[in-house]
Amino acid sequence: MDLVPKMKCDRIWNHARLLTMINPSSVENGLIACRDGRIIYAGSASEAPAFDAPDIINCEGRWITPGLIDCHTHMVYAGNRAEEFEQRLAGVSYEAIARGGGGIISTMTATRAASDAELTAASLPRLDALMSEGVTTVEIKSGYGLSLDAEMKMLRVARGLADKRAVEITTTFLGAHAVPPEYFGCADDYIELVCSVMIPEIANAGLADSVDGFCEHIGFTPEQIERVFAAAKNYGLQVKLHAEQLSNSHGAALAARYKALSADHLEYLDDSGISAMAEAGTVAVVLPGAYYFTRETQPPPITKLRAKGIPMAIATDCNPGTSPLTSILLAMNMAATLFRMTIDECLAGVTRCAAQALGMQNKIGSLAVGKYCDLSIWNIERPAELVYQMGHNPLHARIWKGL
Ligand code: NIG
Numbered sequence: 321m322d323l324v325p326k327m328k329c330d331r332i333w334n335h336a337r338l339l340t341m342i343n344p345s346s347v348e349n350g351l352i353a354c355r356d357g358r359i360i361y362a363g364s365a366s367e368a369p370a371f372d373a374p375d376i377i378n379c380e381g382r383w384i385t386p387g388l389i390d391c392h393t394h395m396v397y398a399g400n401r402a403e404e405f406e407q408r409l410a411g412v413s414y415e416a417i418a419r420g421g422g423g424i425i426s427t428m429t430a431t432r433a434a435s436d437a438e439l440t441a442a443s444l445p446r447l448d449a450l451m452s453e454g455v456t457t458v459e460i461k462s463g464y465g466l467s468l469d470a471e472m473k474m475l476r477v478a479r480g481l482a483d484k485r486a487v488e489i490t491t492t493f494l495g496a497h498a499v500p501p502e503y504f505g506c507a508d509d510y511i512e513l514v515c516s517v518m519i520p521e522i523a524n525a526g527l528a529d530s531v532d533g534f535c536e537h538i539g540f541t542p543e544q545i546e547r548v549f550a551a552a553k554n555y556g557l558q559v560k561l562h563a564e565q566l567s568n569s570h571g572a573a574l575a576a577r578y579k580a581l582s583a584d585h586l587e588y589l590d591d592s593g594i595s596a597m598a599e600a601g602t603v604a605v606v607l608p609g610a611y612y613f614t615r616e617t618q619p620p621p622i623t624k625l626r627a628k629g630i631p632m633a634i635a636t637d638c639n640p641g642t643s644p645l646t647s648i649l650l651a652m653n654m655a656a657t658l659f660r661m662t663i664d665e666c667l668a669g670v671t672r673c674a675a676q677a678l679g680m681q682n683k684i685g686s687l688a689v690g691k692y693c694d695l696s697i698w699n700i701e702r703p704a705e706l707v708y709q710m711g712h713n714p715l716h717a718r719i720w721k722g723l
Protein backbone atom coordinates (compact mmCIF):
# COMPACT_ATOMS: atom_id res chain seq x y z
CA MET A 321 0.00 0.00 0.00
CA ASP A 322 1.22 3.52 -0.82
CA LEU A 323 2.12 5.62 2.19
CA VAL A 324 1.25 8.86 0.38
CA PRO A 325 -2.17 8.76 -1.30
CA LYS A 326 -1.87 9.38 -5.02
CA MET A 327 -3.67 12.27 -6.68
CA LYS A 328 -6.42 11.07 -8.98
CA CYS A 329 -6.40 12.31 -12.54
CA ASP A 330 -7.68 11.24 -15.95
CA ARG A 331 -4.51 11.49 -17.97
CA ILE A 332 -0.89 12.53 -17.72
CA TRP A 333 1.62 13.54 -20.38
CA ASN A 334 5.20 12.91 -19.31
CA HIS A 335 8.70 13.09 -20.79
CA ALA A 336 7.71 16.39 -22.34
CA ARG A 337 9.34 19.78 -22.63
CA LEU A 338 6.86 22.46 -21.70
CA LEU A 339 6.40 26.00 -22.87
CA THR A 340 4.02 27.09 -20.14
CA MET A 341 3.82 30.79 -21.17
CA ILE A 342 4.20 31.62 -17.49
CA ASN A 343 7.60 32.93 -16.38
CA PRO A 344 9.91 31.10 -16.52
CA SER A 345 8.24 29.50 -19.49
CA SER A 346 10.44 26.50 -20.39
CA VAL A 347 10.43 23.29 -18.39
CA GLU A 348 12.71 20.38 -19.30
CA ASN A 349 11.41 16.95 -18.33
CA GLY A 350 7.93 18.29 -17.72
CA LEU A 351 4.67 16.65 -16.85
CA ILE A 352 1.06 17.68 -17.28
CA ALA A 353 -1.84 16.09 -15.43
CA CYS A 354 -5.46 16.60 -16.37
CA ARG A 355 -8.73 15.97 -14.54
CA ASP A 356 -12.22 16.78 -15.85
CA GLY A 357 -10.75 18.62 -18.82
CA ARG A 358 -8.60 20.96 -16.75
CA ILE A 359 -4.93 21.09 -15.93
CA ILE A 360 -4.26 20.00 -12.35
CA TYR A 361 -0.48 20.01 -12.68
CA ALA A 362 1.95 21.42 -15.22
CA GLY A 363 5.62 21.63 -14.38
CA SER A 364 8.72 19.70 -13.65
CA ALA A 365 8.24 15.94 -13.37
CA SER A 366 10.63 15.75 -10.44
CA GLU A 367 8.52 18.13 -8.34
CA ALA A 368 5.20 16.60 -9.32
CA PRO A 369 3.04 14.86 -6.74
CA ALA A 370 2.35 11.16 -7.26
CA PHE A 371 -0.53 10.65 -9.68
CA ASP A 372 -2.95 7.81 -10.09
CA ALA A 373 -3.53 8.05 -13.85
CA PRO A 374 -5.38 5.46 -15.91
CA ASP A 375 -3.85 6.94 -19.05
CA ILE A 376 -0.17 7.91 -19.36
CA ILE A 377 1.17 9.41 -22.58
CA ASN A 378 4.91 9.38 -23.11
CA CYS A 379 5.78 12.45 -25.16
CA GLU A 380 9.32 11.22 -25.86
CA GLY A 381 10.87 14.63 -25.37
CA ARG A 382 8.44 16.54 -27.58
CA TRP A 383 7.50 20.14 -26.80
CA ILE A 384 4.04 20.99 -25.46
CA THR A 385 2.61 24.49 -25.82
CA PRO A 386 -0.82 25.71 -24.80
CA GLY A 387 -3.35 25.01 -27.57
CA LEU A 388 -3.00 27.86 -30.06
CA ILE A 389 -5.63 30.59 -30.29
CA ASP A 390 -6.71 32.44 -33.44
CA CYS A 391 -8.34 35.51 -31.91
CA HIS A 392 -9.46 37.33 -35.10
CA THR A 393 -11.07 35.56 -38.04
CA HIS A 394 -13.88 36.07 -40.54
CA MET A 395 -13.80 32.41 -41.53
CA VAL A 396 -17.54 31.88 -42.01
CA TYR A 397 -18.35 33.14 -45.50
CA ALA A 398 -19.49 31.88 -48.88
CA GLY A 399 -17.85 32.34 -52.26
CA ASN A 400 -14.36 33.70 -52.70
CA ARG A 401 -12.64 36.74 -54.12
CA ALA A 402 -10.07 35.18 -56.43
CA GLU A 403 -11.39 37.36 -59.25
CA GLU A 404 -10.85 40.47 -57.17
CA PHE A 405 -7.34 39.22 -56.45
CA GLU A 406 -6.74 39.10 -60.20
CA GLN A 407 -7.98 42.69 -60.51
CA ARG A 408 -5.64 43.74 -57.76
CA LEU A 409 -2.75 42.04 -59.49
CA ALA A 410 -3.66 44.19 -62.49
CA GLY A 411 -3.27 47.28 -60.34
CA VAL A 412 -6.73 48.07 -58.93
CA SER A 413 -6.59 48.96 -55.21
CA TYR A 414 -8.55 47.28 -52.38
CA GLU A 415 -10.23 50.58 -51.62
CA ALA A 416 -11.23 51.17 -55.26
CA ILE A 417 -12.75 47.70 -55.42
CA ALA A 418 -14.62 48.30 -52.15
CA ARG A 419 -15.93 51.66 -53.36
CA GLY A 420 -17.08 50.03 -56.59
CA GLY A 421 -19.40 47.68 -54.68
CA GLY A 422 -16.98 44.73 -54.75
CA GLY A 423 -15.01 43.68 -51.72
CA ILE A 424 -17.03 43.03 -48.59
CA ILE A 425 -20.30 43.53 -50.51
CA SER A 426 -19.50 40.78 -52.99
CA THR A 427 -18.91 38.36 -50.12
CA MET A 428 -22.12 39.63 -48.53
CA THR A 429 -24.08 38.69 -51.66
CA ALA A 430 -22.67 35.16 -51.68
CA THR A 431 -23.12 34.76 -47.92
CA ARG A 432 -26.72 35.96 -47.93
CA ALA A 433 -27.53 33.45 -50.68
CA ALA A 434 -25.99 30.48 -48.84
CA SER A 435 -28.03 28.16 -46.61
CA ASP A 436 -26.83 27.28 -43.12
CA ALA A 437 -25.62 23.93 -44.45
CA GLU A 438 -23.77 25.52 -47.38
CA LEU A 439 -22.13 28.08 -45.13
CA THR A 440 -21.09 25.37 -42.71
CA ALA A 441 -19.67 23.24 -45.51
CA ALA A 442 -17.70 26.21 -46.87
CA SER A 443 -16.29 27.04 -43.44
CA LEU A 444 -15.28 23.62 -42.15
CA PRO A 445 -12.19 23.20 -44.36
CA ARG A 446 -10.89 26.53 -43.06
CA LEU A 447 -11.51 25.49 -39.48
CA ASP A 448 -9.87 22.12 -40.16
CA ALA A 449 -6.79 23.84 -41.56
CA LEU A 450 -6.44 25.95 -38.42
CA MET A 451 -6.98 22.96 -36.15
CA SER A 452 -4.40 20.90 -38.04
CA GLU A 453 -1.81 23.39 -36.79
CA GLY A 454 -2.74 23.03 -33.14
CA VAL A 455 -5.43 25.70 -32.85
CA THR A 456 -7.91 24.92 -30.05
CA THR A 457 -9.83 28.23 -29.84
CA VAL A 458 -11.08 30.33 -32.75
CA GLU A 459 -12.84 33.67 -32.75
CA ILE A 460 -15.28 34.09 -35.65
CA LYS A 461 -16.89 37.36 -36.72
CA SER A 462 -20.07 37.94 -38.63
CA GLY A 463 -20.13 40.94 -40.95
CA TYR A 464 -20.90 39.43 -44.34
CA GLY A 465 -24.64 39.29 -43.73
CA LEU A 466 -25.39 42.95 -42.99
CA SER A 467 -29.08 42.24 -42.37
CA LEU A 468 -30.56 40.88 -39.17
CA ASP A 469 -31.35 37.48 -40.66
CA ALA A 470 -28.07 37.03 -42.48
CA GLU A 471 -25.97 38.21 -39.53
CA MET A 472 -27.83 35.79 -37.26
CA LYS A 473 -27.30 33.02 -39.79
CA MET A 474 -23.54 33.64 -39.80
CA LEU A 475 -23.35 33.64 -36.01
CA ARG A 476 -25.52 30.53 -35.75
CA VAL A 477 -23.31 28.73 -38.27
CA ALA A 478 -20.17 29.88 -36.42
CA ARG A 479 -21.49 28.62 -33.08
CA GLY A 480 -22.64 25.39 -34.77
CA LEU A 481 -19.09 24.58 -35.90
CA ALA A 482 -18.34 23.76 -32.25
CA ASP A 483 -20.80 20.85 -32.48
CA LYS A 484 -18.93 19.47 -35.46
CA ARG A 485 -15.35 19.77 -34.26
CA ALA A 486 -13.41 19.54 -30.98
CA VAL A 487 -12.66 23.23 -30.71
CA GLU A 488 -13.76 26.28 -28.74
CA ILE A 489 -15.56 28.89 -30.85
CA THR A 490 -16.17 32.44 -29.70
CA THR A 491 -18.35 34.70 -31.81
CA THR A 492 -18.29 38.40 -32.56
CA PHE A 493 -21.06 40.46 -34.10
CA LEU A 494 -19.55 42.67 -36.82
CA GLY A 495 -22.69 44.31 -38.20
CA ALA A 496 -20.75 47.57 -38.56
CA HIS A 497 -18.44 46.08 -41.21
CA ALA A 498 -19.83 47.79 -44.33
CA VAL A 499 -22.98 49.59 -45.40
CA PRO A 500 -25.25 47.12 -47.24
CA PRO A 501 -26.71 48.18 -50.62
CA GLU A 502 -30.19 48.81 -49.13
CA TYR A 503 -28.63 51.58 -47.07
CA PHE A 504 -26.17 53.09 -49.56
CA GLY A 505 -26.05 56.80 -48.86
CA CYS A 506 -27.64 56.45 -45.43
CA ALA A 507 -25.01 54.85 -43.25
CA ASP A 508 -26.46 56.46 -40.11
CA ASP A 509 -29.77 54.68 -40.70
CA TYR A 510 -27.92 51.39 -41.04
CA ILE A 511 -26.08 52.07 -37.78
CA GLU A 512 -29.46 52.74 -36.18
CA LEU A 513 -30.59 49.29 -37.34
CA VAL A 514 -27.39 47.74 -35.94
CA CYS A 515 -27.90 49.44 -32.56
CA SER A 516 -31.62 49.22 -32.01
CA VAL A 517 -32.51 45.97 -33.77
CA MET A 518 -29.51 43.76 -34.47
CA ILE A 519 -27.60 44.11 -31.19
CA PRO A 520 -30.68 43.55 -29.00
CA GLU A 521 -31.87 40.54 -31.03
CA ILE A 522 -28.42 38.97 -31.24
CA ALA A 523 -27.69 39.58 -27.56
CA ASN A 524 -31.04 38.13 -26.53
CA ALA A 525 -30.46 35.08 -28.69
CA GLY A 526 -27.05 34.61 -27.04
CA LEU A 527 -25.38 34.45 -30.44
CA ALA A 528 -22.44 36.79 -29.80
CA ASP A 529 -19.77 37.13 -27.14
CA SER A 530 -18.64 40.53 -28.33
CA VAL A 531 -19.18 43.31 -30.85
CA ASP A 532 -16.69 44.63 -33.42
CA GLY A 533 -16.71 47.39 -36.04
CA PHE A 534 -14.71 48.68 -38.97
CA CYS A 535 -13.60 52.22 -38.16
CA GLU A 536 -12.22 53.53 -41.43
CA HIS A 537 -13.00 56.02 -44.17
CA ILE A 538 -14.32 53.11 -46.24
CA GLY A 539 -16.07 51.73 -43.14
CA PHE A 540 -17.69 53.75 -40.36
CA THR A 541 -16.80 56.99 -38.58
CA PRO A 542 -15.74 57.08 -34.93
CA GLU A 543 -19.12 58.67 -34.12
CA GLN A 544 -20.99 55.79 -35.73
CA ILE A 545 -18.76 53.21 -34.03
CA GLU A 546 -19.34 54.93 -30.70
CA ARG A 547 -23.09 54.38 -31.07
CA VAL A 548 -22.44 50.71 -31.75
CA PHE A 549 -20.19 50.43 -28.68
CA ALA A 550 -22.75 52.13 -26.46
CA ALA A 551 -25.46 49.71 -27.63
CA ALA A 552 -23.15 46.73 -27.13
CA LYS A 553 -22.32 47.81 -23.58
CA ASN A 554 -26.03 48.24 -22.87
CA TYR A 555 -26.49 44.59 -23.69
CA GLY A 556 -23.50 43.46 -21.65
CA LEU A 557 -21.34 42.64 -24.67
CA GLN A 558 -17.60 43.27 -24.82
CA VAL A 559 -16.25 45.39 -27.64
CA LYS A 560 -13.24 45.37 -29.97
CA LEU A 561 -12.39 47.27 -33.13
CA HIS A 562 -10.77 47.12 -36.57
CA ALA A 563 -8.76 50.29 -36.09
CA GLU A 564 -6.12 52.22 -38.00
CA GLN A 565 -5.81 49.59 -40.76
CA LEU A 566 -5.72 51.89 -43.79
CA SER A 567 -5.53 55.31 -42.15
CA ASN A 568 -5.61 56.94 -38.72
CA SER A 569 -9.23 57.49 -37.67
CA HIS A 570 -8.37 57.46 -33.94
CA GLY A 571 -10.34 54.25 -33.57
CA ALA A 572 -7.91 52.71 -31.09
CA ALA A 573 -8.38 55.58 -28.63
CA LEU A 574 -12.15 55.25 -29.01
CA ALA A 575 -11.90 51.51 -28.40
CA ALA A 576 -9.77 52.14 -25.32
CA ARG A 577 -12.37 54.59 -24.00
CA TYR A 578 -14.90 51.79 -24.13
CA LYS A 579 -12.46 49.41 -22.41
CA ALA A 580 -12.25 47.31 -25.54
CA LEU A 581 -10.72 43.87 -25.28
CA SER A 582 -8.60 44.61 -28.32
CA ALA A 583 -7.87 47.01 -31.14
CA ASP A 584 -6.86 45.19 -34.29
CA HIS A 585 -4.63 45.88 -37.34
CA LEU A 586 -3.13 49.20 -36.09
CA GLU A 587 -0.76 50.00 -38.95
CA TYR A 588 -1.60 53.72 -38.65
CA LEU A 589 -1.80 53.84 -34.84
CA ASP A 590 -0.33 57.04 -33.35
CA ASP A 591 1.20 57.86 -29.95
CA SER A 592 -2.04 59.04 -28.39
CA GLY A 593 -3.75 55.79 -29.46
CA ILE A 594 -0.90 53.79 -27.96
CA SER A 595 -1.15 55.64 -24.63
CA ALA A 596 -4.92 55.19 -24.53
CA MET A 597 -4.57 51.46 -25.18
CA ALA A 598 -1.88 51.10 -22.52
CA GLU A 599 -4.04 52.83 -19.95
CA ALA A 600 -7.16 50.81 -20.77
CA GLY A 601 -5.38 47.45 -20.98
CA THR A 602 -6.56 46.99 -24.55
CA VAL A 603 -4.67 44.24 -26.40
CA ALA A 604 -3.05 45.05 -29.76
CA VAL A 605 -3.98 42.36 -32.28
CA VAL A 606 -1.66 42.42 -35.27
CA LEU A 607 -2.70 40.80 -38.52
CA PRO A 608 0.37 40.32 -40.69
CA GLY A 609 -1.55 38.23 -43.23
CA ALA A 610 -3.64 41.28 -44.18
CA TYR A 611 -0.56 43.50 -44.19
CA TYR A 612 1.16 41.07 -46.52
CA PHE A 613 -1.77 40.36 -48.81
CA THR A 614 -2.72 44.01 -49.31
CA ARG A 615 0.98 44.88 -49.76
CA GLU A 616 0.74 47.49 -47.03
CA THR A 617 4.07 49.17 -46.42
CA GLN A 618 3.57 50.75 -43.00
CA PRO A 619 3.89 48.16 -40.23
CA PRO A 620 2.15 48.65 -36.88
CA PRO A 621 4.32 50.50 -34.32
CA ILE A 622 5.65 47.34 -32.65
CA THR A 623 8.61 49.02 -30.94
CA LYS A 624 6.35 51.55 -29.24
CA LEU A 625 3.73 48.95 -28.31
CA ARG A 626 6.51 46.85 -26.80
CA ALA A 627 7.92 49.84 -24.90
CA LYS A 628 4.51 50.52 -23.35
CA GLY A 629 4.11 46.89 -22.36
CA ILE A 630 0.93 46.49 -24.41
CA PRO A 631 0.14 42.80 -24.94
CA MET A 632 0.43 41.93 -28.63
CA ALA A 633 -1.64 39.11 -30.10
CA ILE A 634 -1.25 37.68 -33.60
CA ALA A 635 -4.14 36.29 -35.64
CA THR A 636 -4.82 35.12 -39.19
CA ASP A 637 -7.68 37.56 -39.95
CA CYS A 638 -8.84 34.69 -42.19
CA ASN A 639 -11.16 36.43 -44.68
CA PRO A 640 -11.74 36.29 -48.44
CA GLY A 641 -10.65 39.85 -49.21
CA THR A 642 -7.52 40.90 -47.38
CA SER A 643 -6.18 37.75 -45.74
CA PRO A 644 -7.19 34.43 -47.25
CA LEU A 645 -4.95 32.75 -44.69
CA THR A 646 -5.70 29.62 -42.70
CA SER A 647 -2.28 29.12 -41.14
CA ILE A 648 -1.59 30.45 -37.65
CA LEU A 649 2.02 29.26 -37.96
CA LEU A 650 2.53 31.35 -41.09
CA ALA A 651 0.92 34.32 -39.31
CA MET A 652 3.58 33.92 -36.60
CA ASN A 653 6.33 33.75 -39.20
CA MET A 654 5.02 36.91 -40.88
CA ALA A 655 4.82 38.72 -37.53
CA ALA A 656 8.50 37.94 -37.04
CA THR A 657 9.72 38.63 -40.58
CA LEU A 658 7.50 41.58 -41.48
CA PHE A 659 6.96 43.18 -38.06
CA ARG A 660 10.22 42.14 -36.37
CA MET A 661 8.45 40.59 -33.42
CA THR A 662 10.63 38.29 -31.32
CA ILE A 663 10.13 34.54 -31.05
CA ASP A 664 8.81 34.97 -27.50
CA GLU A 665 6.38 37.65 -28.66
CA CYS A 666 5.17 35.46 -31.51
CA LEU A 667 4.57 32.52 -29.19
CA ALA A 668 2.77 34.71 -26.63
CA GLY A 669 0.84 36.29 -29.50
CA VAL A 670 -1.01 33.08 -30.30
CA THR A 671 -1.38 31.90 -26.69
CA ARG A 672 -1.34 34.15 -23.62
CA CYS A 673 -1.98 37.48 -25.36
CA ALA A 674 -4.56 36.00 -27.73
CA ALA A 675 -6.45 34.64 -24.71
CA GLN A 676 -6.44 38.13 -23.23
CA ALA A 677 -7.71 39.59 -26.52
CA LEU A 678 -10.73 37.32 -26.11
CA GLY A 679 -11.17 38.03 -22.40
CA MET A 680 -10.53 34.30 -21.83
CA GLN A 681 -7.25 34.57 -19.94
CA ASN A 682 -8.68 32.71 -16.96
CA LYS A 683 -9.49 29.68 -19.07
CA ILE A 684 -6.89 29.35 -21.83
CA GLY A 685 -3.56 30.66 -23.09
CA SER A 686 -1.07 29.09 -20.69
CA LEU A 687 -0.24 25.78 -19.07
CA ALA A 688 -1.52 26.77 -15.65
CA VAL A 689 -3.44 24.84 -13.02
CA GLY A 690 -7.18 25.37 -13.44
CA LYS A 691 -7.07 26.19 -17.14
CA TYR A 692 -8.54 23.98 -19.83
CA CYS A 693 -6.19 21.20 -20.75
CA ASP A 694 -5.74 22.48 -24.31
CA LEU A 695 -2.36 21.29 -25.56
CA SER A 696 -0.43 21.29 -28.80
CA ILE A 697 2.35 18.72 -28.92
CA TRP A 698 5.10 19.38 -31.42
CA ASN A 699 7.85 17.49 -33.25
CA ILE A 700 10.43 20.23 -32.80
CA GLU A 701 13.77 20.64 -31.08
CA ARG A 702 13.18 24.23 -30.01
CA PRO A 703 10.14 26.52 -29.89
CA ALA A 704 11.64 28.95 -32.43
CA GLU A 705 10.96 26.32 -35.10
CA LEU A 706 7.25 27.08 -34.81
CA VAL A 707 7.94 30.61 -36.02
CA TYR A 708 10.81 29.89 -38.36
CA GLN A 709 9.40 27.32 -40.75
CA MET A 710 7.06 28.21 -43.60
CA GLY A 711 4.60 25.68 -44.95
CA HIS A 712 5.75 22.90 -42.66
CA ASN A 713 3.46 21.62 -39.95
CA PRO A 714 5.29 19.95 -37.06
CA LEU A 715 2.16 19.21 -35.02
CA HIS A 716 2.28 15.76 -33.42
CA ALA A 717 -1.01 15.89 -31.49
CA ARG A 718 -3.64 18.32 -30.38
CA ILE A 719 -5.59 17.98 -27.14
CA TRP A 720 -8.75 19.95 -26.44
CA LYS A 721 -10.14 19.99 -22.92
CA GLY A 722 -8.10 16.95 -21.98
CA LEU A 723 -9.03 14.76 -24.94
O1 NIG B 1 -10.00 42.45 -41.38
N1 NIG B 1 -11.07 45.44 -42.53
C1 NIG B 1 -12.16 44.92 -42.63
N2 NIG B 1 -12.39 43.62 -42.61
C2 NIG B 1 -11.53 42.63 -43.11
C3 NIG B 1 -11.56 42.56 -44.58
C4 NIG B 1 -12.85 42.10 -45.04
C5 NIG B 1 -12.95 41.84 -46.52
O2 NIG B 1 -12.31 42.48 -47.36
O3 NIG B 1 -13.77 40.96 -46.83
C6 NIG B 1 -10.14 42.73 -42.55
O4 NIG B 1 -9.17 43.09 -43.23
Ligand code: FE
Nearest residue numbers: 392394562637
Ligand atom coordinates in the same frame (compact mmCIF):
# COMPACT_ATOMS: atom_id res chain seq x y z
FE1 FE C 1 -10.56 41.53 -39.73
